[in-house]
Amino acid sequence: QQPVQSPQAVILREGEDAVINCSSSKALYSVHWYRQKHGEAPVFLMILLKGGEQKGHEKISASFNEKKQQSSLYLTASQLSYSGTYFCGTELSGSARQLTFGSGTQLTVLP
Amino acid sequence: DAGITQSPRHKVTETGTPVTLRCHQTENHRYMYWYRQDPGHGLRLIHYSYGVKDTDKGEVSDGYSVSRSKTEDFLLTLESATSSQTSVYFCAMGTPNTGELFFGEGSRLTVL
Numbered sequence: 001q002q003p004v005q006s007p008q009a010v011i012l013r014e015g016e017d018a019v020i021n022c023s024s025s026k027a028l029y030s031v032h033w034y035r036q037k038h039g040e041a042p043v044f045l046m047i048l049l050k051g052g053e054q055k056g057h058e059k060i061s062a063s064f065n066e067k068k069q070q071s072s073l074y075l076t077a078s079q080l081s082y083s084g085t086y087f088c089g090t091e092l093s094g095s096a097r098q099l100t101f102g103s104g105t106q107l108t109v110l111p
Numbered sequence: 112d113a114g115i116t117q118s119p120r121h122k123v124t125e126t127g128t129p130v131t132l133r134c135h136q137t138e139n140h141r142y143m144y145w146y147r148q149d150p151g152h153g154l155r156l157i158h159y160s161y162g163v164k165d166t167d168k169g170e171v172s173d174g175y176s177v178s179r180s181k182t183e184d185f186l187l188t189l190e191s192a193t194s195s196q197t198s199v200y201f202c203a204m205g206t207p208n209t210g211e212l213f214f215g216e217g218s219r220l221t222v223l
Contacts, residue, residue, distance in 0.1 A: 002153070002170070032211065041201060041214035042154070087153055089212070096161060097142050097210055100170065103153040 001026060003090045005102035012078050012109050020073040020105045022088030031064050031071040032089035032099060035082075042087060045073075050093070078109045114138050117202050117215035125223050130189040132218050134202030136182075142205030143185040144212065145169075145177060147198040154201065160185055192222045 003024045010018050022031060030049045034042040048064035048071060059076040075082055085106045089099040115136045124130055134143060141162050146154040146169075156169030158177040166177050174196060178186045189196055199219050203212040 002155075005153075030210065034212075041216055042212075044211045044213070047209055047211055089154075091210070096167075097205055098156065098159060098167070098169070099144070099205075099210075099212065100156060101146070101154040103151060 002100055003088055003102040005086075005088055005105050007105060008103070009106040010108070012107070014080060014109055014111055015077050018075045018078060018107060020075075020086050020088075020107070021070065022072070022090070022102055023068070023070045024090050024092075026069065027093045028064075028066070028069050028090050029093045029095070030091040031062075032091075033062055033071075033073050034087045034089065034101075035084045036087065036104075037084045045086075075107070078107075080109050080111065083107055083109045115202065115204050115213055115215045117200075117218045119218060120216065121219050123221045123223065124192055126193055127191050130192050130220065130222075132187045132200055132202075132220070134185040134187070134215055136185075136204045138204060138213075139182055140204040141182070141207060142210070143179065144203040144205065145175075145185065145187045146201045146203065147171065147196075148201060148217075149198050157187065157200075189220075192220075194222050196220065197222045 033045040036042040062073045064071045085104045087101045089101045144159040145157040155171045160166045160179045176188045202215040
C-alpha cells in the first residue's frame with residue numbers, strides 16, 4: 001500500500017526550513033528518502049531502519065516514529081540545489097525488500 | 112560508470128505491439144526493480160526480482176511480465192502495449208546491505 005506524503009508541494013525562499021512527512025497504515029521495517037530533479041532519475045538521500053536512530057546528511061535529516069509509522073524529512077536553511085521532488089519509499093516488515101513509494105512532494109526553493 | 116543502464120531510452124510504438132525494455136547492471140546485485148512513473152502517482156512498483164529466475168509482482172503488474180535469466184539483466188515485457196502504459200519506466204538495483212536503490216536513467220515509452 002502506497003505511503004501518504006504531505007504536503008504535495010512547498011515553495012520556499014533560500015535559507016528557509018521545510019518538513020516533509022510520510023505515513024503508512026502498516027508496520028514498517030524501513031523508510032527511504034529520495035530526491036528527483038526534473039528529467040532525471042531519483043537519487044538516494046537516506047534510509048531509516050526500524051529501531052535505528054535519526055539520520056542526517058549536512059542540512060538534511062530525517063526521523064522515523066515507529067509507533068506512528070511515520071517519517072519526516074527536515075531540510076534546514078534550504079539552498080537552491082534542494083529544489084526537486086522528494087519521495088519517501090517504505091518497506092513493510094516481512095516484505096523482502098519490496099519498496100513502495102509515495103506520490104512525492106515538489107519542493108521549489110526561490111532566490 | 113553508470114553501474115545500471117536501460118535500453119531503449121525512448122520508444123514510440125503502436126497499441127497492440129509487444130515491447131521489451133532492458134535493464135543491465137554491472138554490480139552483481141541481487142535485487143532489481145521495475146517502476147513506472149506518471150504525474151500525480153509517483154513511482155509505482157511493477158515487478159521486482161530477488162535473484163535469477165526469482166521474481167514477484169508489485170502493485171501495478173497487470174499487463175507486464177518480467178524475466179531474469181542472468182544476474183545482470185532484468186527484462187520488462189509488455190505483451191500487447193496499450194495507451195495506458197505510456198509512461199516513464201525506471202529500473203533500479205538494490206544494494207545488499209542497506210537496500211538503497213540506484214536507479215537507471217529511465218525509458219520513456221509512448222504507446223499511440
